[in-house]
Amino acid sequence: MSLVSPVPAVLRHQQTPPGTGRSESVQSFSSSSSSSARSVGLTEIEEKSPRGPLSVVVDDEEDMVYVAVGKDVKESKPILESVLKGYEQRKIGILHVHQPDQWIPMGLGGRFRVENLSKSQLKVHRQEEKERVQKILDQYLIICAKKRVKAEKFTIDRDEVGKGIIELIAQLGIKKLVMGSQYSKKMRAPRSKTAVFVQHEAPPICSISFICPGNITCTREARPELITQSPETQLKQLPWSRSMPLGDSMSLLSSTPDxxxxxxxxxxxxxxxxxxxxxxxxxxxxxxxxxxxxxxxxxxxxxxxxxxxxxxxxxxxxxxxxxxxxxxxxxxxxxxxxxxxxxxxxxxxxxxxxxGEGLAKYQLQQTMEEVNKAKQEAYEEYLRRQKAEMAAFEAHLQAKRTEKSYNEEKKQRIEFEEALRMTTIEVESLKSRRDEVLEELHKANDRRLMFEVQIADSKQTVKELEEKLQSAQDLIVNLQREREELQRECDEAIMEAETTRKAETSSSQCAQNFSEFTYIEIMEATNNFSDSLKIGEGGYGSVYKGFLHHTPVAIKMLRSDSLQGCDEFYQEVNVLSRVRHPNLVTLIGACPEACALVYEFLPNGSLEDRLQRSDGTPPLTWQARTRIAAEVCATLIFLHSNCPNTVIHGDLKPGNILLDANLVSKLGDFGICRLLHNPSSSNPPTSTLCHHTNPKGTFTYMDPEFSSTGELTHRSDVYSFGVILLELLTARPALAIQKVVQDALDNGTLNTVLDASAGKWPFVQAKQLAHIGLRCCEMNRKRRPDLVSDVWRLLEPMKVSAGTPSSFRLAVDEHGCIPSYFMCPIFQEIMKDPHVAADGYTYEAEALKGWLESGHDTSPMTNVKLSHHQLIPNHALRSAIQEWMQQQRSSC
Incomplete structure (x- = not known):
């Protein structure tokens, strides 16, 4: 049974170390130290029963088993599988000795010896041999991989397979080798030449198993003790008495004549x-x-x-x-x-x-003559055949060259014929084009004569038109004079209309609750929109600081050149003229002509500027931040509870929360807010109230469901409020702030993300604010908390513990006067349960209910008919009154 093949060797991946004196290389990924001494003695051959599936049992965990395989995968596969059955979860080596071809097959069935080929031809053939053997060895690796056994492949180029295996054993230090052998029922030792050679020449330390798949396994056990013996001693120990069946009877005897x-x-x-x-x-x-x-x-x-x-x-x-x-x-x-x-x-x-010595000599001479004659005839035949094959090969190459030359000439002829055809077509096309050009030339001459006649007529017409033009210019001068007179009359009419509108505005002043200014007044208040008075700028327009009637104001100039700017102007005027709250910006007036809004001036800018400490402003303390959060929450509750129209801000962010001189928050910028009809007095409004529109606002504060569906509800403001809460805690950018705070809570490192410039935060309070902020930022709006029952219940006691706002403390002068907005306009006493009516003023709930029940349907303050009788609790004012009263009691 052949274990190795004469097919080409695979590519080898590791060169032999320098100094070995070998031109060959062995693919190897592991090595072990082993003696390369050889012994020609044969050790005991054991015979195993072929019963059951055949496998190689590995006892030594330290030694790696190597399997010699040939080019026939089908023939060597059973040997490899026999080894894999007893070698699971370990590594094996796959050996292959490549015998380079000495005869190279050529075309037309001929063959040539390698000595007759050029170096380039031989190199190409050797490369093909290596690729073929590489593919064969890869098939063995796939078999090992399917059995979950790691394997490495080792190859060597040798003319004799046995010598190649012996060299691999010496170089790799192989101690366990498995290879195939021919089988017979009476066999007690391997029979093939390669197996016998390996058995003789392999070092004694190497144990060799000879396998005939499915029949028998013969093992040559390792004899490490023979390594120390000399070659002569080893030769004397050869077991020449060992015999094997051969024909009827045969044995190896000594060479004596007897x-x-x-x-x-x-x-x-x-x-x-x-x-x-x-x-x-x-x-x-x-x-x-x-x-x-x-x-x-x-x-x-x-x-x-x-x-x-x-x-x-x-x-x-x-x-x-x-x-x-x-x-x-x-x-x-x-x-x-x-x-x-x-x-x-x-x-x-x-x-x-x-x-019969003479007869033997004669027969010997006759035989030698016949042998020599046969050798000479065979050699001459070999030379004639080689010459004929070379001539046939050259003729084959010449035929290939001739065929290639013929194909090229045929291709060139086809190309020339195609070029000739295209040239003929092009010539015909040029002829046709020439005829067309000549025809057009004749027509052009005819037109030229006609144009000359027309030119003469045109000159006469031009002269007439010049005279008419002079008359038209005189008429234009007269029309310009008349236009100027009409413009002056128009200006006077506009002035008269403006005066009339101002009169009408003053008559309905009580109903509008704000003043209307002219464009000229706005220009004078801003010093003709000077950049030195500009205090803000954005996509909506610009904000200027101005003075109207000797009062500092903030003038917001919306972009009048866009439809969106006009819509935002009227929307903000509509909302701020209807609602009044201590924590809403106060709209002083408006200029429809310039799309300008006039607010009270708030010197501390926006909450965004104070969190970022723009222009070197001092940081906000944690008490101020807690109070601002409570004020914004109370303002949102007020807007969401407004009747009959719930107000959804839609663009809640720190840039739209302004701070007055005492750091009291004022919510502004209602340009993109929405009014939702809420006929019931539910508080808060039902979750079914919504408005479908295109998403607008700042992306980082925008409700994800609003941005994806365009459905705006009061819970959209809750999401924006949650982001603001987290910003008040950390002073970090809004982008991905939820993840930062959530990770800090999960890791117990909340203190590391809190804004240290706000002072030492009470840890429990900061943790509660962080949790409620993350709940407000839930992606699913149904899981967000309710502002009244959840958020305000948490923020109200925090606001009390943070202290009374400085604006309320400063409102009480040194004589202990009660702030006017604490007093009920009807009872003229401090309110206990303040409520906001439809006119925007705050009353004691009991007093206003008595006013309405007595048959009045007008405002106690403006005497204007109330649009509805719904009352909205003013939580922020009630909290401020309670804090003030607590301070008064503690001071006493």
Whole structure:
């Protein structure tokens, strides 16, 4: 059974170390130290029963098992699988000896020896050999991978397989080797030449298992003790008494004449010339495990080596055997070896020949002459065949070149014919074009004559038109004069209309609750919109600080050139003229002509500026931030509870929360807010109230559901309020602030993200604010908390513990006067349950209910008819009154 193949070797991945003196290289990924000493002795051959599935059992965990495989995957696969069955969860090595081809197949069925090829041709062929063997070895690796066994492949180039395996054993320090061998029922040792050679030459330390799949396993156990012995000692220990069945009977005997005579009488032969001395040549020696077949050609090739001159019985006995052959059969090399064998054995034959010496010499001479003649004829035939094959190969190449040249000329002819055809078509096209141009030229001449006549007529017409033009210019001058007079009359009409509108505005002042200014007044208040008075600018427009009636005001100039700017102007005027609250910016007036809004001036800017500490402003304390959060919450509750129209701000952010001189928050910028009809007095409004519109506002504060669906509800403001809460705690940008705070809470590192410039935060309060802020920022709006029942219940006691706002403390002067907005306009006493009516003023709930029940439907303050009788609790004012009263009690 062949274990290795004569196919080309695979590419090798690791060069042998320098100094080894070898041109070959071995693919190797692991090495082990092992003695390379050899022993020619044969160890005990054990025979195992073929019962059950065959597997190699590995006892030593330290040694790696190597398996020798050939090019036939189908033939070597059972051997590899036998090893894998007993070698799970470990690593194995796959060995392959590549025999480079000596005859290279060429075209037309010919072959050439490698010596007759050029270096480039030989290099290409060797590369193809390596690629083929690489693919074969990859198939073995796939088999190992399916069995979940790690494997490495090792290759070497050698002409003889046995020598290649021996070198791999020495280089890799192999201690356990598995390879295939031929099988017979009576076999107690391997029979193939390669297996016997490896068994003889392998170092004693290497244990070798010979496997015939499904039948038998023979093992040569390792004998490390032989390494220390000399080669002569090892040679003396050869077990020559070991025998194997061969034909009817055969044994290896010594080379004495007596034994040869005994051999003649018992029909057993052992070539005597190979059994003398201390060395043996494997090529011509009959050894244990070699294929011993019938020597069919011995009378023609080597009769002088084994016959007696007076008897044909020796020749007949020899006819039962055959010499060991190469895989390609009897070749010229074999003929040369037979001649050498004759000279080596001639003297020995003389010693054991009984009679007929002259006849034997004659037969020997005749045989040698025939052999030499056959060798000469074979060599001449070989040269003639090689020459013929070379001539055929050259003719094949010349035919290829001729065919290529013919194809190129054919292709060029086709191209020339196509070019000629295209040229003919182009010429015809040019001729047609020429005829068309000539025709157009004739037409152009006719038109030229006609144009000359027209030019003469045109000159006359131009003269007439010049006269008319002069008359038209005089008319234009007169029309300009009339236009100027009409413009002056229009200006006077506009002035008169403005005066009339102002009169109408003053008559309805109480109903509008704000003043209307002219564009000229706005220009004078801003010093013609000077950049030095500009205090803010954005996509909506610009904000200027101005003075109207000697009062500092903030003037917001919306973009009048866009429809959106006009819509925002009227929306903000509509909302701020309807609602009043201590924490809403106060709208002083408006200028519809310039789309300008006039607010009270708030010197501390926006909450965004104070959190970012713009222009070096001092940071807000944690008490101020807590109070601002409570004020914004109360303002949102007020807006969401407004009747009959719930107000959804829609653009709640720190930039729209302004601070007065005492850091009291004022919510502004209602340009994109929405009014939702809420006929009921539910507090808060039902979740079904919504408005569908295109998403507007700042993205980082925008409700995710609003941005995806366009559905605006009061819970959209809750999301924006949650982001503001987290900003008040950390003073970090709004983008991804939820994740920062959530990670800090999960890791217990909330103190590291709190804004240290606000002072030492009470940890419990800060943690509560962080949790409620994250709840407000839930992606699902249904999971967000309610402002009244959840958020205000948490913020109200925090606001009390943070202290009374400085505006309320400063409102009480040194004589202890009560702030006017604490007083009920009807009862004229401090309110206990303040409520906001439809006119925007705050009353004691009991007093206003008595006013309405007595039959009044007008405002107690403006005497204007109330649009509805719904009352909205003013939580912020009630909290301020309670704080003030608590302070008064503590001071007493």
């Amino acid at each position: 034994s040869l005579r005994k051999c003649q009488s018992t029909n057993a032969v052992s070539p005597p010339s190979r059994l003398t001395g201390a060395t043996m040549t494997p090529r011509s020696t009959l050894t244990i495990g070699e294929d011993v077949d019938t020597w069919e050609s011995i009378q023609k090739m080597r009769t002088s080596e084994v016959g007696e001159p007076s008897s044909s019985s020796w020749t007949n006995d020899l006819g039962k055997f055959s010499m060991p052959r190469d895989e390609d059969g009897c070749s010229l090399q074999f003929v040369r070896e037979s001649e050498e064998g004759f000279h080596e054995s001639h003297q020995v034959h003389m010693e054991f020949a009984c009679n």
